[in-house]
Each structure stands twice: as structure tokens, then as C-alpha cells.
Amino acid sequence: MNPPTLKDVAREANLSVTQVSRALNGHDDVSSATRELAHRIASELGYVPNLHARRLRDPAHRIGAIGIILDSDSLRFSDPFFGDLLTSMVAAAAQHGLQLHLSTPRPGTDPVTHYEDAVRHRRVDGFILLRTLVDDPRVDFLAGREVPFVTFGRPTNDTGHSVVDVVPDALEPAVTHLVELGHRRIACLVEPLRYAISARRMASFSDAIATADLDDSSVVVAGFHEDDGFAAVTELLTGPAPPSAIVAVNDLLALGALRAAATLGVAVPDRLSVVGFDDIAAAGLVRPGLTTLHHSAVDVGVMLVDELLELADSSSNSGRERLVTPRLMVRESTGPAPR
Numbered sequence: 001m002n003p004p005t006l007k008d009v010a011r012e013a014n015l016s017v018t019q020v021s022r023a024l025n026g027h028d029d030v031s032s033a034t035r036e037l038a039h040r041i042a043s044e045l046g047y048v049p050n051l052h053a054r055r056l057r058d059p060a061h062r063i064g065a066i067g068i069i070l071d072s073d074s075l076r077f078s079d080p081f082f083g084d085l086l087t088s089m090v091a092a093a094a095q096h097g098l099q100l101h102l103s104t105p106r107p108g109t110d111p112v113t114h115y116e117d118a119v120r121h122r123r124v125d126g127f128i129l130l131r132t133l134v135d136d137p138r139v140d141f142l143a144g145r146e147v148p149f150v151t152f153g154r155p156t157n158d159t160g161h162s163v164v165d166v167v168p169d170a171l172e173p174a175v176t177h178l179v180e181l182g183h184r185r186i187a188c189l190v191e192p193l194r195y196a197i198s199a200r201r202m203a204s205f206s207d208a209i210a211t212a213d214l215d216d217s218s219v220v221v222a223g224f225h226e227d228d229g230f231a232a233v234t235e236l237l238t239g240p241a242p243p244s245a246i247v248a249v250n251d252l253l254a255l256g257a258l259r260a261a262a263t264l265g266v267a268v269p270d271r272l273s274v275v276g277f278d279d280i281a282a283a284g285l286v287r288p289g290l291t292t293l294h295h296s297a298v299d300v301g302v303m304l305v306d307e308l309l310e311l312a313d314s315s316s317n318s319g320r321e322r323l324v325t326p327r328l329m330v331r332e333s334t335g336p337a338p339r
Contacts, residue, residue, distance in 0.1 A: 143159035183337040222248075
């Protein structure tokens with residue numbers, strides 16, 4: 001039988017992992033009632049603090065490395081935003097004298113086992129989770145082991161851990177822009193919905209559509225890449241009720257939409273408006289220039305590294321959410337709705 005973890009104590013006490021951790025470590029921002037409850041439940045369960053996790057937070061015992069384990073099913077090295085994100089994290093880690101350890105599990109294996117192995121052999125001081133799942137078992141594992149980690153995107157199994165993400169209404173400026181141009185039939189291209197970022201952006205689109213009182217809009221689960229956007233938009237434009245505008249949750253999907261329109265002879269923006277997300281370099285180079293939501297991959301990468309380092313220097317996961325507000329960059333791919 002495995003020894004009780006911090007997560008077990010949190011569940012029995014009906015508290016977050018962060019609350020329990022701060023209570024057991026004597027932080028001043030925890031009420032005396034919460035502190036007493038956490039200590040009582042910990043005692044009843046026989047919980048003993050994870051000494052390995054404590055060593056990770058002790059500068060004298062640090063490895064000097066940050067771990068990133070990539071999902072082999074969704075590698076995005078060809079995605080410029082992802083490449084810029086990795087580059088910025090390498091640079092940010094190097095500024096602190098740290099290495100970034102990048103690895104991938106074998107296809108078809110349980111990703112948690114890769115983290116178990118890294119924690120057991122003390123290969124890194126903490127982890128950054130990039131392709132966070134909506135219900136992510138890695139989050140439960142790392143929180144239970146009290147290992148410092150931060151996620152890009154917030155999963156539904158929220159352990160009170162630290163997160164970097166875009167604001168919940170990230171797609172609202174894109175939808176508002178299109179509505180102001182007279183568009184009523186808007187389609188949204190999303191990445192697979194098992195990923196937290198994709199699910200959050202879809203929810204943002206749906207909320208904006210509801211606010212604008214648009215009934216004739218749709219969400220299409222496409223993929224990650226330009227070819228996925230091309231296939232999805234080809235089907236939309238050749239269907240019985242093609243949209244007059246498309247919002248894509250990444251620029252590669254949007255570039256695929258532009259290619260599909262060109263292939264079918266659908267003029268952009270005269271007959272179809274297209275909005276992307278990320279503002280990669282190609283968005284400003286393609287013709288027509290891609291209207292897109294800009295957020296800096298460099299800033300996100302620095303936030304992820306800085307947050308992880310702050311966690312390693314503290315006695316508990318801070319539970320802070322750092323939010324990025326995308327900015328709409330209007331270019332030539334959007335225009336008035338066709339009459």
C-alpha cells in the first residue's frame with residue numbers, strides 16, 4: 001500500500017493541495033482553523049512530508065535542470081509558435097544557470113511513467129507541462145508527490161497549482177471584430193478538445209458567439225497543422241451553408257484556411273474573412289496578411305520558467321495563475337461580410 005500523499009490529505013480535508021501545503025508549512029495567510037484541520041487529517045492518515053520534494057526546494061540539493069516531457073502524439077516542432085516558446089524557455093533557463101531537459105516517452109506508453117522515472121532518479125528540479133490535457137494524470141501525480149511544476153493551460157483536475165494561460169475571453173476581440181463587419185455565420189477551427197488550451201479557447205469562442213446572439217455558427221475540431229485547416233475549410237466551403245468568416249485557434253490552421261479558399265477560388269476577404277491566433281511571422285508575410293490575435297511566445301516561455309523557479313524557492317505550489325491578454329492585429333484577411 002502506498003503511503004498517503006499531500007493530495008490524499010487535501011481530499012480528506014476538502015481543501016486544495018495548495019491550502020494543505022501552506023497550512024502544514026505554517027504560512028501566515030492560512031487561518032488557524034484550516035491549519036488545525038490540515039494537521040489533524042495529516043496525522044490521522046499518517047502523512048509524512050515528501051523529503052525528496054523538500055530536497056528539490058533546497059538550493060544545496062538542486063540538479064540545475066528543468067524537465068519538459070513532450071507528448072509524442074502531438075509534437076509541434078514545425079509550429080513556429082512552439083519553436084519560439086521552446087527557444088525562449090531555453091534562454092530563460094540559461095539566464096538562471098539552468099539546463100532545459102527535453103524528452104519524449106515512447107509512443108503508446110503511459111506518460112506518467114516517464115515522470116515517475118524522472119522523479120525517482122532526480123533528473124530535474126521541476127517540470128513545465130506544455131500540452132496540458134483537460135483531465136491530466138500528470139498533474140495529479142506531480143501534485144501528490146509535491147514536485148514543483150507549472151502548466152501551460154489549466155486542466156479541470158485543478159490541484160491549486162500554478163498556471164500560465166491566456167485570459168478566458170481570449171477570442172472575444174476576434175468575434176467582436178467580425179460581428180462589427182457584419183458577419184453572422186462564423187466557424188471556429190479548434191485543436192483536439194482533449195487539450196486544455198483548445199477547450200478553453202473553444203469556450204471563449206462559444207461565449208463570444210452567445211453574447212453576440214449568433215445562432216448560425218459552428219465549431220470544427222480540426223487538428224494542429226496547416227493541412228488540417230485546409231481539409232476542414234475545404235469541407236466547410238463546399239458544404240450547403242458555408243461560413244462567411246473563420247476563426248482559428250492557431251495561425252497554422254488559419255493559413256490552411258487561406259489556402260483552401262485560394263484553391264476553391266473563394267476571394268479573401270471579399271467572400272471569406274479569416275482570423276488566426278498566435279501572430280507567427282508568416283501571418284504578416286502571407287498575402288493577404290492574416291488578421292490574428294497576437295500573444296508573445298517569448299513572454300509565455302519566460303513566465304513559465306520564472307514561475308517554476310519561484311515555486312522551487314518556496315515551500316509550496318503557489319497556485320498563481322498568470323494570464324496573457326492577446327491583442328487583435330487587423331490585417332487584410334478580414335473585411336465586410338458579403339452581401
